[in-house]
Amino acid sequence: MFDSDPPSALPGYQVLPAGTAFTPSEPTIAIPLSTFPQLTESEATNDIRQFIAAFAEVLFLWFTSLSTEDRPSQLEITGTPPQPIINSTQNYRKSVTISPIFEHSIHANVAPES
Numbered sequence: 001m002f003d004s005d006p007p008s009a010l011p012g013y014q015v016l017p018a019g020t021a022f023t024p025s026e027p028t029i030a031i032p033l034s035t036f037p038q039l040t041e042s043e044a045t046n047d048i049r050q051f052i053a054a055f056a057e058v059l060f061l062w063f064t065s066l067s068t069e070d071r072p073s074q075l076e077i078t079g080t081p082p083q084p085i086i087n088s089t090q091n092y093r094k095s096v097t098i099s100p101i102f103e104h105s106i107h108a109n110v111a112p113e114s
Contacts (some may be wrong), residue, residue: 004049005046006045036051056098057096075098076097077099079097080095
């Protein structure tokens with residue numbers, strides 16, 4: 001059965017309340033929740049799918065804000081137009097596709113930009 005709890009997909013994943021002391025014992029990636037305007041703390045804490053959708057949206061908006069010549073040649077991000085959410089003032093993108101181009105599938109190293 002599918003487990004939507006974020007640590008099941010991303011071991012070590014945590015949502016820390018504001019003001020929480022954070023002293024990681026290893027290098028850590030930390031992204032403020034405010035980076036994802038459509039994501040609530042509850043959604044971030046309880047459902048990995050909500051986090052992935054919000055993360056993909058932020059990447060899509062960043063990528064499409066770049067001029068074509070400034071976009072990385074080894075990354076393609078596409079998405080559908082935003083659709084309204086029923087009973088909400090928010091919109092969501094029905095689909096975002098992120099396609100990194102890898103040198104070889106065994107090691108999954110991102111290919112260098114040419």
